[in-house]
Amino acid sequence: xASSKLKRDFPYAAGYIDHNHSNPIMDRLSAVKxxxxxxxxxxxxxxxxxxxxxxxRFMGPPAGFVAFASFFAALIALYSYGTKVGTQxxxxxxxxxxxxxxxxxxIMELRKLxxxxxxxxxxxxxxxxxxxxxAYHWSRxxxxxxxxxxxxxxxPEHWTALRERASQAADLAMAELIILCRQCIGEPLKxxxxxxxxxxxxFAGLEIEDALRGLAKVTATHxxxxxxxxxxTPLIFDQARGLAEQLKSLADEVEESTRIAxxxxxxxxxxxxxESIDSLLSDLRHIKRAEVELHEEQRSD
Numbered sequence: 001x002a003s004s005k006l007k008r009d010f011p012y013a014a015g016y017i018d019h020n021h022s023n024p025i026m027d028r029l030s031a032v033k034x035x036x037x038x039x040x041x042x043x044x045x046x047x048x049x050x051x052x053x054x055x056x057r058f059m060g061p062p063a064g065f066v067a068f069a070s071f072f073a074a075l076i077a078l079y080s081y082g083t084k085v086g087t088q089x090x091x092x093x094x095x096x097x098x099x100x101x102x103x104x105x106x107i108m109e110l111r112k113l114x115x116x117x118x119x120x121x122x123x124x125x126x127x128x129x130x131x132x133x134x135a136y137h138w139s140r141x142x143x144x145x146x147x148x149x150x151x152x153x154x155x156p157e158h159w160t161a162l163r164e165r166a167s168q169a170a171d172l173a174m175a176e177l178i179i180l181c182r183q184c185i186g187e188p189l190k191x192x193x194x195x196x197x198x199x200x201x202x203f204a205g206l207e208i209e210d211a212l213r214g215l216a217k218v219t220a221t222h223x224x225x226x227x228x229x230x231x232x233t234p235l236i237f238d239q240a241r242g243l244a245e246q247l248k249s250l251a252d253e254v255e256e257s258t259r260i261a262x263x264x265x266x267x268x269x270x271x272x273x274x275e276s277i278d279s280l281l282s283d284l285r286h287i288k289r290a291e292v293e294l295h296e297e298q299r300s301d
Contacts, residue, residue: 003114010120010128012135016174017111023104024097096172103175106182113185124230126237127184134177134244140251141170144258159261166254170247177243184230 002014093101113119120128145163149155 002111003117003119005117006114006119010132012139013128013132014114015139016131016135017107017114021100021104021107023101025093025101026104096168099172099175099179103179106178109182109185110178121188121227122185123181123228124184124233125227126233127181127230127240130237130240130244131178131181134174134240134247137244137247137251138170138174141166141247141254144251144254147258149261150258162257166250170250173243173247173250177240180236180240180243183232183236184228186228186230188228 002018006017007014110119113122144150145167150159150163
């Protein structure tokens, strides 16, 4: 969960960092490892039992020790095999998956900095603003696809393809941007805590004039003095700005497509219960009207 300060100063960057990002490589690796654990948990006892049953006939009492050893050997072998398969699967990842995986690592680093109250002080202000602006347009893309009509089973196939491609393009652009901005993270040259500590030490040492001058200097120092300024920012700026502009263009097109799609995508059924009651009431009215007409005919006879 992003800190309240980050949410206040950089709400869209905070939303992006907080988002539940998927990582296909880690998901596959975890799935294969879990399968390896399951296989070892099931297979190792079977192997041990087989060794014991066969060994008991030929080895006698030592068969128990051999079966016990084979249990652990099978456990390690099956788990190692699962890990090996998972690692090989990760190596076969597509360039897009590797990009998402690298970006995931940066997101984890940003979350850690935020928990330690070091974000945004430890990131160049320009890079932080680039992330904020890009995250805003990234959120526009995903917010547009939150419309219920994009998620109905009746959506035409070409709109489904558009939704998937646009979502992936937005995720890849943001991934590339934060990887670029990762180069703009570092320790600020000045630390307000250290400056205040120096003032406190001067007061403790009764160096009143030095302490007062130091206190005036700290309070007069512009907040930017306590933020990291990176020499890498000019090098990544044009590429990062280009990604931000592409995200804006994508968000504009997606929002326009959403307006067009509303005429092409069927309305969602908002209440099946209400439709059922309306139909039943209509039938009851017809029956009631027919009964009244029947009674009137019988009285007239």
